[in-house]
Amino acid sequence: MSRQIPGMSVIVQGKTDLPVLKPYRLSMSAGPADLGFSRWLQGVNPLTFVAIAGLLLIWPVVVFAQGGYTTAQAFEALWRWLPFLVTSGFALNILISFFTMLLGTVAGILLGLGQIAPLKPLSRFSWFVTQLFRNSPWLVLLFIVMLAFPFEFQIGGTIFLIPDWIKAVFGLSLPIMANISEIVRGGIQSVPTGQWEAAESLAFTRRQTLWQIILPQCFKRMIPPWMNWYAILTMATPLVSLLGVEELVTLSRQAMEAEDNHPELLMPFFGFALVIFFLYCYPIAKWTLRLERKFAVKE
Amino acid sequence: MTTTNWTPAQPIVSIRDLHKSFGDLEVLKGISLDVMKGEVICVIGPSGSGKSTLIRCINALNPINSGSILVEGQEVHDPALDKLALRKKVGMVFQQYNLFPHKTALQNVMMAPLKVLKRPRDEVEKHARELMNRVNLQGKEDSYPGELSGGQQQRVAIARSLAMNPDVMLFDEVTAALDPETVKEVLLAIKDLAQSGMTCILVTHEMGFAREVADHIYFTDRGVIVEHGPPATFFTEAKDPRTQEFLSQIL
Numbered sequence: 001m002s003r004q005i006p007g008m009s010v011i012v013q014g015k016t017d018l019p020v021l022k023p024y025r026l027s028m029s030a031g032p033a034d035l036g037f038s039r040w041l042q043g044v045n046p047l048t049f050v051a052i053a054g055l056l057l058i059w060p061v062v063v064f065a066q067g068g069y070t071t072a073q074a075f076e077a078l079w080r081w082l083p084f085l086v087t088s089g090f091a092l093n094i095l096i097s098f099f100t101m102l103l104g105t106v107a108g109i110l111l112g113l114g115q116i117a118p119l120k121p122l123s124r125f126s127w128f129v130t131q132l133f134r135n136s137p138w139l140v141l142l143f144i145v146m147l148a149f150p151f152e153f154q155i156g157g158t159i160f161l162i163p164d165w166i167k168a169v170f171g172l173s174l175p176i177m178a179n180i181s182e183i184v185r186g187g188i189q190s191v192p193t194g195q196w197e198a199a200e201s202l203a204f205t206r207r208q209t210l211w212q213i214i215l216p217q218c219f220k221r222m223i224p225p226w227m228n229w230y231a232i233l234t235m236a237t238p239l240v241s242l243l244g245v246e247e248l249v250t251l252s253r254q255a256m257e258a259e260d261n262h263p264e265l266l267m268p269f270f271g272f273a274l275v276i277f278f279l280y281c282y283p284i285a286k287w288t289l290r291l292e293r294k295f296a297v298k299e
Numbered sequence: 300m301t302t303t304n305w306t307p308a309q310p311i312v313s314i315r316d317l318h319k320s321f322g323d324l325e326v327l328k329g330i331s332l333d334v335m336k337g338e339v340i341c342v343i344g345p346s347g348s349g350k351s352t353l354i355r356c357i358n359a360l361n362p363i364n365s366g367s368i369l370v371e372g373q374e375v376h377d378p379a380l381d382k383l384a385l386r387k388k389v390g391m392v393f394q395q396y397n398l399f400p401h402k403t404a405l406q407n408v409m410m411a412p413l414k415v416l417k418r419p420r421d422e423v424e425k426h427a428r429e430l431m432n433r434v435n436l437q438g439k440e441d442s443y444p445g446e447l448s449g450g451q452q453q454r455v456a457i458a459r460s461l462a463m464n465p466d467v468m469l470f471d472e473v474t475a476a477l478d479p480e481t482v483k484e485v486l487l488a489i490k491d492l493a494q495s496g497m498t499c500i501l502v503t504h505e506m507g508f509a510r511e512v513a514d515h516i517y518f519t520d521r522g523v524i525v526e527h528g529p530p531a532t533f534f535t536e537a538k539d540p541r542t543q544e545f546l547s548q549i550l
């Protein structure tokens with residue numbers, strides 16, 4: 001009774017002596033030091049983006065024949081909206097990314113320490129929470145938090161409104177928390193067990209060992225993957241536009257509507273969003289990999 | 300903490316019928332031995348005979364299955380035992396040194412007395428510098444472990460253990476990971492320690508050294524003590540064929 005998904009057919013595993021194309025496998029090893037995203041981003045030639053910008057300039061010319069709206073008019077519209085888009089839109093993306101990272105990091109550190117706790121029920125529980133939120137689609141988590149959480153709460157006689165973007169922060173910080181938890185666990189487990197034993201034989205308590213001997217050794221190693229997740233998160237913040245939070249992408253769409261929805265506006269406006277995210281995240285990716293190399297040499 | 304009426308006339312470490320398994324693999328099958336205060340004991344034997352496991356049970360790094368280990372009259376594997384109090388009395392040096400890489404040599408030596416015993420810093424530093432001199436590492440105080448040779452690191456590890464003023468020192472194959480030319484400097488440091496009256500339990504492959512410093516030698520094979528005796532007679536008058544075979548391969 002299964003529905004046929006268009007474009008998918010049953011693939012019969014069989015032997016052949018014909019040359020075959022092996023299935024493409026994404027390497028998805030998600031170890032703590034996996035900086036795949038930063039590596040990809042810093043590997044992008046910045047000229048690529050010059051080329052994209054060039055295409056953006058050509059685009060309105062191409063569609064010019066179909067309408068009366070000119071390139072100059074489209075860019076003039078963007079120019080008019082630009083200060084608003086940056087200060088009200090992109091600023092909110094950054095604000096969301098900051099608070100999400102803050103909340104996700106604090107919760108993630110606690111959860112990561114929970115994962116290595118000697119108390120079995122606690123470590124099991126922390127492991128489960130970590131895996132649950134690491135392996136859930138971000139958008140689903142966002143929908144759950146946005147729709148299931150109250151938009152206001154009452155303390156005493158005062159009603160506090162919870163703005164949409166705060167709820168978005170809660171939603172996004174769940175997967176970030178889970179991934180930071182894995183970074184912490186992986187970092188701690190990368191320290192040889194001999195360090196624990198040496199500290200133990202010197203009568204250090206478990207807590208002293210963790211904070212004074214183990215964590216200082218792996219703290220630096222955790223920074224590059226942590227920054228990698230910050231860049232991924234920042235790139236993911238436009239997801240919240242699907243839920244009506246008035247960040248850059250939502251405001252861009254509203255601005256285009258205010259400009260009578262000329263199709264010529266699409267590329268300048270969304271192209272601008274692309275460029276501003278790139279300008280923000282590219283240096284982070286560069287810096288992440290530089291730190292990773294620096295810490296790697298010291299080991 | 301439980302009080303005991305242990306006196307220095309009794310064994311400082313007393314092991315009775317010690318059994319230890321890792322899963323289905325029984326590593327120690329009934330070990331008994333006594334160590335008096337100030338004695339130097341060497342445990343020798345082929346690889347996998349349980350020597351390291353034995354020594355690690357003495358400061359409760361490994362739990363045991365049955366039997367008893369008394370250190371100064373206290374049962375090491377009593378669940379009510381204050382393990383920290385035990386470890387303040389028993390120092391341990393490891394094969395892989397296990398120095399803290401983010402601290403200098405001097406900080407490594409000072410860390411436990413400062414943080415665990417909460418002694419005043421000037422007193423701790425003075426003692427630590429004396430210990431660095433004692434293991435012949437003056438001038439290396441501010442070096443990080445990564446900048447020191449294996450032999451130097453191992454001597455820092457010895458000083459780090461001594462900084463806690465232990466009553467018993469455990470050495471777990473401390474020269475096994477070293478370059479041959481640095482083995483001697485580590486053995487000298489241990490010899491100096493042994494001659495100063497420190498109770499030492501050593502697991503070692505250095506037969507010449509064992510012969511020179513040990514008061515008593517235990518030969519273990521497949522989890523039991525096959526034979527033991529003072530070095531003067533142990534090396535020349537071994538009776539058990541397993542001991543004879545082992546010694547013939549080594550000497």
